[in-house]
Amino acid sequence: MADAANQIPDRIPIDLVVNGVRRTLDLVPWTTLLDALRDHLELTGTKKGCDHGQCGACTVLVDGRRVNSCLTLAVMKDGAEITTIEGLASDGALHPLQQAFIDHDAFQCGYCTPGQICSAAGLLAEGHAKNADEIRELMSGNLCRCGGYPNIVAAIQQAMGRP
Amino acid sequence: MINFQYSRATDVADAILLLAAHPGAKLIAGGTNLIDLMKENVEQPSRLIDISRLPLRKIEETADGGLRIGALVPNSDLAYHPLVEQRYPLLASAILAGASAQLRNMASVGGNLMQRTRCAYFYDTATPCNKQTPGSGCSAIDGRNRNHAILGTSASCIATNPSDMSVALAALGALVHIAGPSGERAMALTDFHRLPGDTPHIDTDLGTGEIITAIELPPRGFAHNYSYLKIRDRLSYAFALVSVAAALELEGDTISEARVALGGVAHKPWRSLEAETALRGQAATTDRFSRAADLLLRGATASSHNRFKIELARRAIVRTLTQAASATPQSQAHKKIA
Ligand SMILES: Cc1cc2nc3c(=O)[nH]c(=O)nc-3n(C[C@H](O)[C@H](O)[C@H](O)COP(=O)(O)OP(=O)(O)OC[C@H]3O[C@@H](n4cnc5c(N)ncnc54)[C@H](O)[C@@H]3O)c2cc1C
Ligand code: SF4
Ligand code: FES
Ligand code: FES
Numbered sequence: 001m002a003d004a005a006n007q008i009p010d011r012i013p014i015d016l017v018v019n020g021v022r023r024t025l026d027l028v029p030w031t032t033l034l035d036a037l038r039d040h041l042e043l044t045g046t047k048k049g050c051d052h053g054q055c056g057a058c059t060v061l062v063d064g065r066r067v068n069s070c071l072t073l074a075v076m077k078d079g080a081e082i083t084t085i086e087g088l089a090s091d092g093a094l095h096p097l098q099q100a101f102i103d104h105d106a107f108q109c110g111y112c113t114p115g116q117i118c119s120a121a122g123l124l125a126e127g128h129a130k131n132a133d134e135i136r137e138l139m140s141g142n143l144c145r146c147g148g149y150p151n152i153v154a155a156i157q158q159a160m161g162r163p
Numbered sequence: 164m165i166n167f168q169y170s171r172a173t174d175v176a177d178a179i180l181l182l183a184a185h186p187g188a189k190l191i192a193g194g195t196n197l198i199d200l201m202k203e204n205v206e207q208p209s210r211l212i213d214i215s216r217l218p219l220r221k222i223e224e225t226a227d228g229g230l231r232i233g234a235l236v237p238n239s240d241l242a243y244h245p246l247v248e249q250r251y252p253l254l255a256s257a258i259l260a261g262a263s264a265q266l267r268n269m270a271s272v273g274g275n276l277m278q279r280t281r282c283a284y285f286y287d288t289a290t291p292c293n294k295q296t297p298g299s300g301c302s303a304i305d306g307r308n309r310n311h312a313i314l315g316t317s318a319s320c321i322a323t324n325p326s327d328m329s330v331a332l333a334a335l336g337a338l339v340h341i342a343g344p345s346g347e348r349a350m351a352l353t354d355f356h357r358l359p360g361d362t363p364h365i366d367t368d369l370g371t372g373e374i375i376t377a378i379e380l381p382p383r384g385f386a387h388n389y390s391y392l393k394i395r396d397r398l399s400y401a402f403a404l405v406s407v408a409a410a411l412e413l414e415g416d417t418i419s420e421a422r423v424a425l426g427g428v429a430h431k432p433w434r435s436l437e438a439e440t441a442l443r444g445q446a447a448t449t450d451r452f453s454r455a456a457d458l459l460l461r462g463a464t465a466s467s468h469n470r471f472k473i474e475l476a477r478r479a480i481v482r483t484l485t486q487a488a489s490a491t492p493q494s495q496a497h498k499k500i501a
Contacts, residue, residue, distance in 0.1 A: 009168045029169035029211065032198070052199050053266055065268045071198045072269070075169055076191070076213055119265065126264070128243065137496040140399035141263025 014078045018043065019087025027074050034058045034069035037084060045085040045114045049143075056142035059115040059122070060084050066122025068141075085114035088121065097121055100155035108146035116142045120156045132157065164201050168210040172217060175342050175376060181212045182372045183344055190214050190374060192235060192271035195262075196278040204288050205279075205295060215271075219376055222246065228382035231340075234273030234375045238328065239264065241272060250384035252492065253410055256391040257331035259495045263400050273375040276329060276339065276355065279366065280322035280430075281402055283307065293319045294363045301363075309468040310404065313476070314429040314460070320363030321466060324356055324431050325402050331391060333432035334408040334424040336381050343373035352378070356431030363430075385410035385422070390486035392479055392493045392500065393426070399498075403427035405476045407483035411447070418442045418451075423459060423484065428476055435459045447488040449481060456480040 011026040018041060025040055034051075037043045037060070049057030051070045058070040061083040088095035097117050100106070107113040119142045129135045135156050136149070144152065170188075172178035182188060187209030191197050200206040219233035222244050230246060241247055242258040262270065284290040284302035291300035303311055303321055311321040329352065337352040355367050369375065388411040395401040406426035412419045421442035425433040438458035445451045456477045463473045482500065486493055491501050 009166060012169060029167060030164045030201075051202065053195055056263065056265060059265055066265045067269050068195070068265045071193075071195045071266075073169075073191075073194060073198065073211075076194065076215055122268075123264065126239075133498075134496045137399055138264050141265045 012075050012078075014074055016074075016077065016079075017081045019083060025074070029073065029075050031074045032070055033060070033062075033072040033074045033077055033082070036074035037069065037082070043084050043086050046118075047111055047114055049111070049115075054143075055112070055115075056119055057112050057115040059119040059142065061118055061122055064122075064125060066119050083118070083121075085118055088117065095121070097124075097155070097159045100158040101152070103158065104151045104155040106148055106151040106155040107144075108148055112142060112144045112146075112148075116144065116152055120152075120159065123156070124160060129156075129160070130162065135160075164198075165204065165207050167201075167208055169213065170210060171213045175217060175219070175374060178212055178214050178217065178374055179342060179344055179372060181210075182374070185210045185212070188212050192274040193237070193269040194274075195266050195270050196274060200279065200286070203286050205286060214374070219273075225379060230380040232272055232378045232380070234377055235271045237268055238262070238270040238272065238275060239267040242267065250386050251331075251335060251380060252386055253384075253389040253391055253408055254328070254331045254335060254380070256389075256492060256495055257327045257393075257406075257408060260391055260393040260403075260406070261327035272328070272378055275326055276332075276352075276375060276378075277367065277369070278326055281325045282311065282322040285322065294322060294359075297362070297364045304466065307468060308466040310402070310427075311466055311469055312429045313463045313465055313469060313472050314425075314433050315358045315431070316429075316464065317359045317361065317363070319361050320359035320430070322359065322363065322430060323427055324366075324429070325427075326432075327391075327393065327403065327406060327426060329356070330406055330424045330426035330432045331408045332378065332380075333434055334410050334422040335385070336383070336422070338379040338381075339375060340377040340379060341369060341373050342376050343370055347376070349379070353432070353434060359430045366430075383412075383420075385412065385420075388413055388487045388490055390483045390492040391495075392483040392486065394475060394479055405472055405479050407476075407479045408432075409480075409483040409487040411442075411484070411487045413447060413488065416446050418445055418447055418488075421455075423455060423480060425459065425476060425480070428463075428472060433459070435461075442484075447484075449485065452481045452484040453477075455484065 047057040049055035189208035219235040393406040410422040
């Protein structure tokens with residue numbers, strides 16, 4: 001049975017745990033995780049830069065791993081735990097990476113910052129970066145149009161507790 | 164993005180049934196290439212068959228001492244797997260040279276093999292492209308072709324295959340395991356991707372209705388003398404202009420086995436058995452490496468903007484073989500080329 005070209009698909013029920021809170025949504029299949037977060041859950045901290053995997057502004061953690069939410073379909077993540085920039089602070093205390101970004105002045109316009117911080121949280125969890133060169137390489141998926149790279153690397157080094 | 168239906172496959176047999184039942188459907192794994200192309204209307208599947216939950220995520224040793232890698236293993240898990248780091252560091256290095264940490268977390272092994280060219284005209288539905296619409300013409304041949312192929316091109320298409328992983332897999336002699344309506348089969352990775360010929364819309368020899376289930380590496384891993392060198396317009400997060408995977412076995416100073424595969428220069432990872440034969444039994448010297456480079460690049464032809472690639476590839480081949488022979492592989496973090 002071929003799929004009729006103009007048949008509108010049903011909305012699909014989706015369960016996500018976003019920043020520790022269970023959320024249920026009914027979404028059309030082409031809703032990206034990024035659009036689900038921003039447009040359906042009103043979590044606009046996660047940014048849309050390129051919408052094509054080329055900038056990292058949309059980086060979130062899915063089951064603890066950093067991914068580009070613009071190239072992820074929400075329906076494919078049914079049942080997953082999502083952490084966005086809004087979910088990093090706990091009990092009013094900033095996440096060490098958030099504090100480090102402030103301490104090192106690691107942003108100017110701030111547009112890339114939520115993606116940078118979520119990506120850095122993924123990097124710390126992965127544990128493969130041990131020095132500045134490795135931080136730079138493993139953070140290359142996050143562009144900063146303001147060119148804040150030296151301060152971003154310094155902030156991550158502080159949070160990592162390594163020179 | 165266009166509208167489409169969505170199904171979640173429960174196992175490999177179910178995925179094959181769904182593909183057979185829905186002729187306009189496509190499989191989706193990590194989504195990093197397919198969703199990108201769907202946003203540009205280049206791919207317009209009527210249905211996505213989600214295979215991301217299929218049990219194809221294992222990395223297992225085979226009876227003969229090789230490795231079998233499930234098609235859904237994320238690129239990053241493969242690159243950092245202890246057995247891959249120890250026995251197949253060339254593969255780990257090539258994967259880590261590609262994309263970004265986020266994308267490698269998402270991208271699957273099967274999807275990486277199936278990723279489509281980054282030719283800008285292929286991505287643009289407003290320009291003629293034989294890969295997109297067979298018979299419409301190739302905009303790159305007389306257009307912007309700086310990133311395009313220098314080997315194995317045709318009058319219909321001069322696109323390159325953008326995968327880094329596939330270049331290492333070609334050098335290592337990997338096998339691709341496939342399942343389909345008529346059972347299972349395996350083929351050499353070097354036979355999997357096709358040259359464009361007059362059918363550039365067909366990238367690979369995967370049949371309609373078939374699914375990649377695994378990749379198998381033979382026991383020989385070249386863990387001592389290897390290097391993956393990727394030359395690109397910026398130091399990270401960019402596709403290759405030219406890349407080289409080199410793997411050697413040495414007895415003293417004499418080469419007993421040699422593999423060289425090139426990326427960014429053709430519609431498939433490029434190997435030359437003649438070049439490899441010419442290295443075997445010879446001393447590991449710059450002269451020999453230059454001779455191998457000549458053989459690998461025999462018949463190379465440039466378009467208007469990519470003539471530099473021929474000399475770039477020649478030098479990169481010599482450099483990568485030198486790195487491999489001296490057991491000083493290119494680092495993917497410290498970017499200085501040794
Ligand atoms: C900004 C950016 C930069 C990148 N840079 C690089 C780079 O430098 N080097 C590099 O090598 N790659 C790079 N990539 C490409 C990336 O590696 C691929 O997009 C990824 O490997 C595709 O895997 P996936 O699982 O996401 O595939 P998907 O997008 O899910 O699928 C891609 C195709 O494969 C098919 N498919 C998937 N799984 C199977 C299967 N098991 N059997 C049969 N067919 C299947 C799908 O139907 C689809 O046609 C980059 C991508 C982006 C967006
Ligand atoms: S090189 Fe190939 S992919 Fe690019 S425009 Fe020509 S036919 Fe299309
Ligand atoms: S918005 Fe997702 S990578 Fe740019
Ligand atoms: S702070 Fe402006 S883009 Fe990074």
